[in-house]
Amino acid sequence: MKFPGSIHSKLPKVGTTIFTVMSGLARETGAVNLSQGFPDFSIPERLVELTHSYMRKGLNQYSPMQGAPILRERLAEKVEELYSAKYDPETEINITAGATQAIYTAISAFVKEGDEVIIFEPAYDCYDPAIEIHGGKTMYVQMNLSGELIDWEKVKKLINQRTRMIIINTPHNPSGRVMNAADMLKLQKLTDGTDIIILSDEVYEHIIFDGMEHQSVARFPKLAERSIVVSSFGKTYHNTGWKIGHVLAPKELMKEFRKVHQFNVFSVNTPAQYALADFLLEKEHYLELGAFYEEKRNTFLKLLEGSNFKVQPSEGTYFQLLDYSKISDEKDTDYAVRLTKEVGVASIPVSVFYHEKNEDRFLRFCFAKEDETLEKAAEKLMKL
Numbered sequence: 001m002k003f004p005g006s007i008h009s010k011l012p013k014v015g016t017t018i019f020t021v022m023s024g025l026a027r028e029t030g031a032v033n034l035s036q037g038f039p040d041f042s043i044p045e046r047l048v049e050l051t052h053s054y055m056r057k058g059l060n061q062y063s064p065m066q067g068a069p070i071l072r073e074r075l076a077e078k079v080e081e082l083y084s085a086k087y088d089p090e091t092e093i094n095i096t097a098g099a100t101q102a103i104y105t106a107i108s109a110f111v112k113e114g115d116e117v118i119i120f121e122p123a124y125d126c127y128d129p130a131i132e133i134h135g136g137k138t139m140y141v142q143m144n145l146s147g148e149l150i151d152w153e154k155v156k157k158l159i160n161q162r163t164r165m166i167i168i169n170t171p172h173n174p175s176g177r178v179m180n181a182a183d184m185l186k187l188q189k190l191t192d193g194t195d196i197i198i199l200s201d202e203v204y205e206h207i208i209f210d211g212m213e214h215q216s217v218a219r220f221p222k223l224a225e226r227s228i229v230v231s232s233f234g235k236t237y238h239n240t241g242w243k244i245g246h247v248l249a250p251k252e253l254m255k256e257f258r259k260v261h262q263f264n265v266f267s268v269n270t271p272a273q274y275a276l277a278d279f280l281l282e283k284e285h286y287l288e289l290g291a292f293y294e295e296k297r298n299t300f301l302k303l304l305e306g307s308n309f310k311v312q313p314s315e316g317t318y319f320q321l322l323d324y325s326k327i328s329d330e331k332d333t334d335y336a337v338r339l340t341k342e343v344g345v346a347s348i349p350v351s352v353f354y355h356e357k358n359e360d361r362f363l364r365f366c367f368a369k370e371d372e373t374l375e376k377a378a379e380k381l382m383k384l
Ligand code: PMP
Pocket: 037, 097, 098, 099, 100, 101, 124, 169, 172, 173, 201, 203, 231, 232, 233, 234, 240, 243, 244, 245
């Protein structure tokens, strides 16, 4: 079929996300898929049982627009315990259809034509199109992936009356780097006395390594006041396909967030929310998640010892950047395709997370996989 008129695209430069492209290519070619970020192991059995039990109990209709009350209450308790921050479950917490919807809704609620939004590159791919579709202007700050992550002087220079929002992401996808307390204090100082809203993407909040602590904006009262904090159950409970996330924000911001949320999703899967509320009580799951993935990272790196890849620091998330410049001087987008087709390992080329040409030679590999999968991939990568 063919649309008979002309298309007036709202996103003329946007194509299909790299995750869909590379996972598709991995399926087509039978390559080991270390591209799109998702685990290849099972979710906790109890979570499955709990979901079934709530379905059988008849919790199968719409949940409240804000999310199941018990889940919001348990999240409030968790956040207070972890970050010493108080959020009112009634007015300051909302359940969303994953972090992607939360991010889109937050941008939609606050970014108007002509507003500027600062993001850090390499940037997770859903920020920029959401800003553009609402008429906002994205202002880019490049991060230093192998040294001090953010040059706050650069951020300072970009801030002006039109700056509506700053989007941060820690632990950071795709780099695996994390922001520290000093970064947070600098951000606090820079935004003090402004109307700037901080959108803090913390989906990997529990996946942090080497004894480091996650620096949620929620830990910093002066930052929390101006922040929308986004997280995703998908990363924490290995169930990315459930697409359930949550948002924390001061009530004035949440009021505006909900104005949009009620019309772009209204509410999300009911039995899964009740199951997650119960499973949140099993604290060891999220408290031990960092150690679980740290071991995966170490396994992957051990398997690659002596390879021709140069290892970049991975301090959190379930991603490892590898520099392949000793192996090839091809562009990363070409090399990632060739590696999938000819070597049989799919990864993500990092240059797609920049708005301008990027000459780095980095590929992102997801190590949220069974050891057997990592072994299979490493065996192929060691031959290069
Ligand atoms: N932000 C980042 C940094 C991510 O890596 C992801 C990917 N899962 C998301 C947001 C989206 O999360 P969700 O799958 O819950 O929509």
